[in-house]
Amino acid sequence: MTKKPNILLVYTGGTIGMVKDYKTNALKAFDFSQIVEKIPELQQLNCNINSISFKDPIDSSNMNTQYYGDIVDIINENYLKFDGFVVLTGSDTMSYTSSAISFMLENLQKPIIFTGSQLPIGDLRTDAKENLITSIEVASAYKNDNPVISEVCLYFEYKLYRANRTIKISSEQFEAFTSLNFPPLAESGVHLKFNEHLIYKSNKEDDKLIVRKSLVDEVVVLKLFPGISNLVVESILNIPNLKGVVLETFGAGNAPNSKDFISLLKNAIDKGIKIVNVTQCKSGNVIMGHYDTSLLLREIGVINGKDITTESAIAKLMYLLNKNLSEDEFKKFFEKSLRGELTDKYHF
Structure with a gap:
């Protein structure tokens, strides 16, 4: 220059x-x-x-x-x-x-x-x-x-x-x-x-x-821990006008697979709430279906956050929720790298 x-x-x-x-x-x-x-x-x-x-x-x-x-x-x-x-x-x-x-x-x-x-x-x-x-x-x-x-x-x-x-x-x-x-x-x-x-x-x-100035801030981080009660999960998922959830799961994206817990998540997704699976680990990524405890999450429509950070997942939720995307479009764009925030493909 x-x-x-x-x-x-x-x-x-x-x-x-x-x-x-x-x-x-x-x-x-x-x-x-x-x-x-x-x-x-x-x-x-x-x-x-x-x-x-x-x-x-x-x-x-x-x-x-x-x-x-x-x-x-x-x-x-x-x-x-x-x-x-x-x-x-x-x-x-x-x-x-x-x-x-x-x-x-x-x-x-x-x-x-x-x-x-x-x-x-x-x-x-x-x-x-x-x-x-x-x-x-x-x-x-x-x-x-x-x-x-x-x-x-x-x-x-x-x-x-x-x-x-x-x-x-x-x-x-x-x-x-x-x-x-x-x-x-x-x-x-x-x-x-x-x-x-x-x-x-x-x-x-x-x-x-x-x-793109318009962001949707009706989102929440739900961090799982052993023994978390379904009442707590239900209360969070029933927050008025809630649009999106960053679900902080264990390890490679695992969560309780009890019928009641999965039912709560499914009901929220059926209401149009977007739920993104992000690992609590500081490094590594979510592999949906790698274990039985994440297989059900994938089946009910939980979005794979891959190796995105919680901080970036919140920002991306706020950004994409304003786009008026269909369920399939939202999942596609969230699981795709838009600004280099996640790794698109992994080899195992």
């Missing part, structure tokens, strides 16, 4: 945007318009940096579908003006948020890198500077006049991941995220090395960005 890439920082809230007032020891919001003055190392990057902050930055625990829409609006409004985006959010819900954004933006041709930190940007031992600097470097990376990354990613502690493959694994370690079912897209050491063969590319290079 002959000209310097223009990168937009989007600050929604979170630890990375806090600095300590050393007189009071209290944390206060960082002014991102002064980012280059506060972090002079950014001047060494081959890009121009601008920033937009939420008027009222939020704690990531308060993140919801309305804020997803606000993030998407900012990106959409600035899509033609900038070559890449770095979105700063709190790490607690970053996997949920970044997964949702990956579905909401169709035909994406530019990098959107989510990052944050475990310690505020002004702390002596902060991880914020490295995460921010490298995220901007990733968003600025070009090869043959094309961005190296053209998907939604999450960067944390020397690893760049596909966002909709990530889970948060630690509230204390700097290595807060991982992607156990898909390798990192890049690793940062002495050199920034991209695993280019893994990077997702849109097939429709000439098409404009399509924004």
Whole structure:
């Protein structure tokens, strides 16, 4: 790329945007318009940096579908003006948020890198500077006049991941995220090395960005455990206006095969509620029918989540439920990779 890439920082809230007032020891919001003055190392990057902050930055625990829409609006409004985006959010819900954004933006041709930190940007031992600097470097990376990354990613502690493959694994370690079912897209050491063969590319290079803001949030996660009562399951499945369920099962997608339990699920499916089978295991995938305890789930129409994460399954449910799809179409699209969020085919 002959000209310097223009990168937009989007600050929604979170630890990375806090600095300590050393007189009071209290944390206060960082002014991102002064980012280059506060972090002079950014001047060494081959890009121009601008920033937009939420008027009222939020704690990531308060993140919801309305804020997803606000993030998407900012990106959409600035899509033609900038070559890449770095979105700063709190790490607690970053996997949920970044997964949702990956579905909401169709035909994406530019990098959107989510990052944050475990310690505020002004702390002596902060991880914020490295995460921010490298995220901007990733968003600025070009090869043959094309961005190296053209998907939604999450960067944390020397690893760049596909966002909709990530889970948060630690509230204390700097290595807060991982992607156990898909390798990192890049690793940062002495050199920034991209695993280019893994990077997702849109097939429709000439098409404009399509924004899908409407999400259905009438969904729930139902995590099974030994001894879960049918009364609890029935109560959850009878939530008014419930549209979708992420059913967290055991191992390779197994669940109780008692007549009453299966009947509750079948009744819900017959009412039009979409139920997706996702394993509770941090890695591996659902294999419907591999054991007798998942055979009945397949027979009654439970959807195979394969190796999708719970965070991504929730986002994909919210996205697809607004599409007015038939039962067969919904199953087909959920079990198919739309943004690289699951592995289409396995060999056993």
